Amino acid sequence: MKLDALAVGDSWVLTPTVHRDERGAFLEWFRGDLVAERTGRPFPVMQANHSISARGVIRGVHFADVPPGQAKYVYCASGTVLDVVVDLRVGSPTFGRHAAVELDALDHRAVLMAEGLGHAFCALSDTVEVVYLVSTTYDPAVEHTISALDPELDLPWSMSTDTPPRLSPRDASAMSLAEALSAGILPSYEACQAHYAARGFVQPGSAAEGSGAR
Numbered sequence: 001m002k003l004d005a006l007a008v009g010d011s012w013v014l015t016p017t018v019h020r021d022e023r024g025a026f027l028e029w030f031r032g033d034l035v036a037e038r039t040g041r042p043f044p045v046m047q048a049n050h051s052i053s054a055r056g057v058i059r060g061v062h063f064a065d066v067p068p069g070q071a072k073y074v075y076c077a078s079g080t081v082l083d084v085v086v087d088l089r090v091g092s093p094t095f096g097r098h099a100a101v102e103l104d105a106l107d108h109r110a111v112l113m114a115e116g117l118g119h120a121f122c123a124l125s126d127t128v129e130v131v132y133l134v135s136t137t138y139d140p141a142v143e144h145t146i147s148a149l150d151p152e153l154d155l156p157w158s159m160s161t162d163t164p165p166r167l168s169p170r171d172a173s174a175m176s177l178a179e180a181l182s183a184g185i186l187p188s189y190e191a192c193q194a195h196y197a198a199r200g201f202v203q204p205g206s207a208a209e210g211s212g213a214r
Helices: 032-039 177-183 189-198
Strands: 002-005 011-015 018-021 024-027 047-054 058-064 072-078 080-087 098-104 110-113 117-123 127-134 143-145
Touching: 002 032, 058 080, 072 080, 072 098, 072 117, 080 110, 080 127, 098 110, 117 127
Parallel strands: none
Antiparallel strands: 002 011, 011 110, 018 024, 047 127, 058 117, 058 143, 072 110, 072 127, 080 098, 080 117
């Protein structure tokens, strides 16, 4: 499995090794040991979600308070989506920036994002199925939404002109980034870093890792 950092801090794209033959294909789409080894972040799976969407559906931008936060590992099992990570951590060097990755059932890539980051995706094919593993169970009391169509975010949705964006009522009425910042609901980069440290996260190759601390 290959792992590459994205332009938004604390997010990665993972490309598995796909074994193909005349019968079809086999791959390991998630390896917790390799994620922990290569990111310095153990990923405890507490819930698995399965989302089915029609072309043009946009889900997000969703995020949770930190703590507890919710790290996500996103994989497209069928069809094609444009998956987007947005840095919503106030004070982060990449605050307000996004990283977009096309996920599909051909390359079988996945996206991993840390707590405090926002997540959204758009269905690019007639039907898509997205499954994602999360580090905490769903709690509506700590969940929030930022408008995926906020001009300030300028997210790169690429849909055919005859397929307008399709959003849930909750997502369609979501705050803009500026409104969320003014309302004080965005997580702070400082709080996220403290949360990461409390969970024992280390950067691979750091002194802490070298000494055996975890």
